Amino acid sequence: MSSSFFSRFIDVLAPASCPICGNRLSADERFLCAGCLLQLPFTGFEANPGDNPIAETLRWHFPVEKCASLLSYRPGSAISKLLLSLKFFNHPEYGTELGRIMASEFQSAGFFDGITTLFPLPLTRKRQRQRGYNQSLEICRGISEITGIAITTKGMTRSEGNAPQSSLPHDKRYENVKNVFHLTDPSIFQGQHILIVDDILTTGSTVTACAKEILKAGDVKISIATIGYAGQ
Numbered sequence: 001m002s003s004s005f006f007s008r009f010i011d012v013l014a015p016a017s018c019p020i021c022g023n024r025l026s027a028d029e030r031f032l033c034a035g036c037l038l039q040l041p042f043t044g045f046e047a048n049p050g051d052n053p054i055a056e057t058l059r060w061h062f063p064v065e066k067c068a069s070l071l072s073y074r075p076g077s078a079i080s081k082l083l084l085s086l087k088f089f090n091h092p093e094y095g096t097e098l099g100r101i102m103a104s105e106f107q108s109a110g111f112f113d114g115i116t117t118l119f120p121l122p123l124t125r126k127r128q129r130q131r132g133y134n135q136s137l138e139i140c141r142g143i144s145e146i147t148g149i150a151i152t153t154k155g156m157t158r159s160e161g162n163a164p165q166s167s168l169p170h171d172k173r174y175e176n177v178k179n180v181f182h183l184t185d186p187s188i189f190q191g192q193h194i195l196i197v198d199d200i201l202t203t204g205s206t207v208t209a210c211a212k213e214i215l216k217a218g219d220v221k222i223s224i225a226t227i228g229y230a231g232q
Contacts, residue, residue, distance in 0.1 A: 019085065019094065020078045031097040041072040041079065043229055046109040053231055054201060058224065061208045062215060065193065066223040068111060070102045073200055073228030083199055083228055087131070092138045095199070098227050099142020106225070107147060114193050115223060118143055118151045121198040121210055122158040122181070136198050139227060143197065155188030156181055156213060177209040186217035193221040200228040 016025045018033040025033055032040075045052040049066035058064045071079050086094040106112060120136035128134060140151045159180045183189075194214060196207050201224070211222045 019082060019091075031094075031101075036078070037101075039078075041077075042105065043069050043072055045069055045229070046106040046111040049109075049111055049223070054204065054224065054229060057204050057231065058208060058211075061204070062211050062222065064211070064224060065114075065221050066111060066195075067225075068106060069201055069226045069229030070098070070105060071228050073230040079228060086135050086138070087199065090132070092133045092135065095135045095138025096142040096145075099139040099144075099197075100146055101142075102139070102225065102227060103143040103146035111225075112147050112149060112195075114221075115147075115149055115195045116192045117189075117194050118149050119194050119196050119214075120151070120153060121196060121207065122153070122156055124158050124160045124180075126160055139199065140197050143225075149195070152188055155185040155217075156183055156210070158182070177206050179209075181210050181213040183213050183216050189214050189217040189220045191219050193223065195223045195225055198224075198226045200230055201226040202230040204231075 017023060018025055018029075018031075018036055020032060020036040023033050023035075025031075043052075045054060045068040049055065049068050052067060054067035054069060055064060058067060073079055073083070082094055082098070085091045086098070103112075118140045120134055120140045123131070123134050123136075134153075137151070137153060143149065144151050159182065196210055196214075198207055201207065204224075207224050207226075211224070214220060214222060
């Protein structure tokens with residue numbers, strides 16, 4: 001029995017459903033149904049990766065090359081539910097699928113031109129054990145599948161012990177993550193154009209702390225991509 005026949009057979013017995021609306025997916029739909037896909041709140045930031053709200057925010061903190069988020073994020077929205085499921089309810093496959101969507105949208109705008117390495121924002125060891133996976137790495141897998149850009153998870157560690165960013169007011173978040181990232185192998189980053197990938201960008205404090213540590217390697221460029229943008 002061929003794998004494609006087996007896959008179709010399984011779909012008949014337990015058809016996939018759209019995680020937003022719950023409707024059964026048709027044979028030519030993947031992950032999201034066409035209706036929900038069309039209603040996603042795309043930001044369009046990838047069309048102007050050096051001139052958008054994320055770039056304006058991050059350039060106050062470090063020399064960033066390109067910035068984009070795929071979708072506008074609002075608490076309680078369909079996108080927030082997808083990302084909560086990705087992070088806290090054991091759905092790593094959502095990250096891979098969202099990464100594929102991001103890659104397809106961004107690639108047509110030339111966003112990935114010059115990017116040499118995808119770097120998922122590291123988790124602490126404790127959080128990695130609790131969750132069982134890094135949601136940012138899952139997003140990278142989807143991006144890499146479409147673009148062919150290599151992923152690295154080496155060269156940096158993240159300390160334990162800081163309060164969750166989501167529990168803090170915005171003005172405390174930069175201080176909270178100021179020294180949690182630690183460069184362990186500068187050679188991983190030297191001569192590279194690194195795309196740091198994360199799920200949601202709010203204040204930009206976490207990606208800023210990570211980027212500043214990578215920049216200590218020297219001879220490196222940094223760009224940022226996230227699925228959601230929760231800025232005002």
